[in-house]
Amino acid sequence: MRFVDQCRLKVVAGDGGNGAAAFRREKFVPFGGPSGGDGGRGGHVTFVGDEGLSTLLDFTYMRTIEAKRGEHGQGSDCYGRAGADRIVRIPVGTEIRDAETGEMLADITRHGQELIVARGGKGGRGNIHFATPFDRAPRRAEKGEAGEKRELLMELKVLADIGLLGFPNVGKSTFVSAVSAARPKIADYPFTTLNPILGMVEVGGGPRGGGTSFVIADIPGLIPGASEGIGLGIQFLKHVERSRALLHLVTLDHGEGREPLADYRALRKELKRFSPELAERPELVALSKADLPEVRDAYPALARRFAKAGVKLSLVSAATHEGLSALVAQLAELATKAPRAPAASPPPPEPSPELGQLLAEGEGAPSSAATAKKAKSSAAARKPASRKAAPAAKKASKKAAPAAKKASKKAAPAAKKASKNAAPAAKKASKKAAPAAKKASKTASRKTASRKATKPASRKTASRKATKPASRKTASRKATKPASRKSPR
Ligand SMILES: Nc1nc2c(ncn2[C@@H]2O[C@H](COP(=O)(O)OP(=O)(O)OP(=O)(O)O)[C@@H](O)[C@H]2O)c(=O)[nH]1
Ligand SMILES: [Mg+2]
Numbered sequence: 241m242r243f244v245d246q247c248r249l250k251v252v253a254g255d256g257g258n259g260a261a262a263f264r265r266e267k268f269v270p271f272g273g274p275s276g277g278d279g280g281r282g283g284h285v286t287f288v289g290d291e292g293l294s295t296l297l298d299f300t301y302m303r304t305i306e307a308k309r310g311e312h313g314q315g316s317d318c319y320g321r322a323g324a325d326r327i328v329r330i331p332v333g334t335e336i337r338d339a340e341t342g343e344m345l346a347d348i349t350r351h352g353q354e355l356i357v358a359r360g361g362k363g364g365r366g367n368i369h370f371a372t373p374f375d376r377a378p379r380r381a382e383k384g385e386a387g388e389k390r391e392l393l394m395e396l397k398v399l400a401d402i403g404l405l406g407f408p409n410v411g412k413s414t415f416v417s418a419v420s421a422a423r424p425k426i427a428d429y430p431f432t433t434l435n436p437i438l439g440m441v442e443v444g445g446g447p448r449g450g451g452t453s454f455v456i457a458d459i460p461g462l463i464p465g466a467s468e469g470i471g472l473g474i475q476f477l478k479h480v481e482r483s484r485a486l487l488h489l490v491t492l493d494h495g496e497g498r499e500p501l502a503d504y505r506a507l508r509k510e511l512k513r514f515s516p517e518l519a520e521r522p523e524l525v526a527l528s529k530a531d532l533p534e535v536r537d538a539y540p541a542l543a544r545r546f547a548k549a550g551v552k553l554s555l556v557s558a559a560t561h562e563g564l565s566a567l568v569a570q571l572a573e574l575a576t577k578a579p580r581a582p583a584a585s586p587p588p589p590e591p592s593p594e595l596g597q598l599l600a601e602g603e604g605a606p607s608s609a610a611t612a613k614k615a616k617s618s619a620a621a622r623k624p625a626s627r628k629a630a631p632a633a634k635k636a637s638k639k640a641a642p643a644a645k646k647a648s649k650k651a652a653p654a655a656k657k658a659s660k661n662a663a664p665a666a667k668k669a670s671k672k673a674a675p676a677a678k679k680a681s682k683t684a685s686r687k688t689a690s691r692k693a694t695k696p697a698s699r700k701t702a703s704r705k706a707t708k709p710a711s712r713k714t715a716s717r718k719a720t721k722p723a724s725r726k727s728p729r
Contacts, residue, residue, distance in 0.1 A: 254282030254323035256361035256384025262315030280310030282360025283323035293331040339391035361385030400457030401575035403480025406489035408461030454575035485574035530557035
């Protein structure tokens with residue numbers, strides 16, 4: 241399988257469904273009221289880390305990933321279904337950046353780690369939400385919000401505990417195949433390995449047998465000038481960038497006229513050029529191919545020269561497994577003790593609405609996605625206030641309701657009395673009822689006002705409900721109706 245460790249991708253979340261403007265139409269139910277449901281939320285585009293994947297190859301074939309839009313709301317109070325989320329599995333070790341801003345969105349380092357890279361738009365509200373006492377048949381319904389759109393840059397950095405470095409042909413792949421079940425290609429020519437290969441090394445019976453395990457990464461060989469692109473370049477060093485420790489293999493190669501200490505120093509230089517932080521990582525150095533007589537003979541002198549340079553040189557042979565178990569034990573210790581290097585910049589736990597706001601503020605012209613997020617975040621900021629206000633308003637309206645009821649009850653007997661009286665008395669009764677209703681409403685509103693220092697809005701509703709001319713009107717209507725019926729012609 242082709243190894244691809246970089247790609248550019250567009251993600252488009254689903255739009256929210258539109259709210260419906262519909263009315264209840266039923267036999268014997270005239271003026272049934274609004275019944276338009278809300279639109280459904282648009283689907284998110286979500287990335288999930290998967291240990292089973294090792295390449296971004298799939299994403300080079302799909303340029304755009306889209307999630308489904310939300311269904312529109314319908315009549316009969318039917319809400320639209322939310323659009324299905326698009327869940328995309330990506331290899332563990334993938335860094336995700338915004339292509340426009342270069343901002344790191346997240347670093348997927350765990351199997352099952354989820355990240356919403358594009359949020360679906362909210363569904364619009366149907367007209368059932370817009371009915372008010374003043375407009376009982378609203379024809380208004382909201383449109384759904386647009387889903388987020390984003391260009392992403394994805395970069396895969398394989399996650400290994402130990403990174404393996406060395407010139408081509410020093411026996412790196414042979415070492416990995418000797419200590420793990422990985423089977424990289426091994427051949428007697430430089431640049432046999434062209435892609436990073438991971439091997440799982442089990443120590444002391446592995447985790448199931450009470451021991452431990454670690455992952456070792458075999459990368460293509462490096463040569464002096466790799467940082468300028470000579471050989472396969474140093475782009476593969478990024479795959480050992482986040483490893484906990486390094487294993488540097490050197491060997492005698494008389495045919496090439498090379499010398500182990502010079503080789504070691506040359507590669508250290510390349511390493512420092514690539515990343516000074518990576519060069520500081522704990523490191524073990526080993527002389528490979530110990531089964532060859534010339535290597536064995538040269539080892540004591542070489543070990544002394546390395547020691548002078550402050551480096552401990554061990555002797556191993558992948559062919560005879562000499563010195564392998566001691567070296568693997570040391571690597572296992574480093575793999576468990578040394579901390580893993582952090583990602584290039586600290587990733588946020590989840591792409592929060594604030595992130596979109598930050599992106600928008602940081603980069604002059606905010607993208608549409610960023611502005612959408614900004615709007616969302618401001619809405620979120622507003623929410624708590626409205627939540628706080630809601631109970632107060634409820635309380636006020638609850639208190640106002642009985643007061644209004646009382647008022648209308650007080651007014652009603654007065655109206656009844658009035659209706660009992662004959663036509664000439666009707667006028668009198670209405671006059672009597674009106675002040676009674678007025679008095680009641682006034683006391684009601686005053687009571688609610690004094691009981692609780694409520695918000696002006698809630699006070700208004702209280703007084704509105706209490707002073708509703710309905711009670712007065714009904715009183716006067718009831719009073720006047722019999723009068724008109726009984727009035728002598
Ligand atoms: N005698 C002997 N030969 C070895 C040993 N390890 C590797 N070799 C030989 O060295 C040659 C290169 O081995 P590789 O493992 O492919 O070397 P490499 O460092 O992975 O090379 P590149 O992938 O090209 O960077 C092969 O012919 C191996 O058989 C060893 O311990 N003893
Ligand atoms: Mg190799």
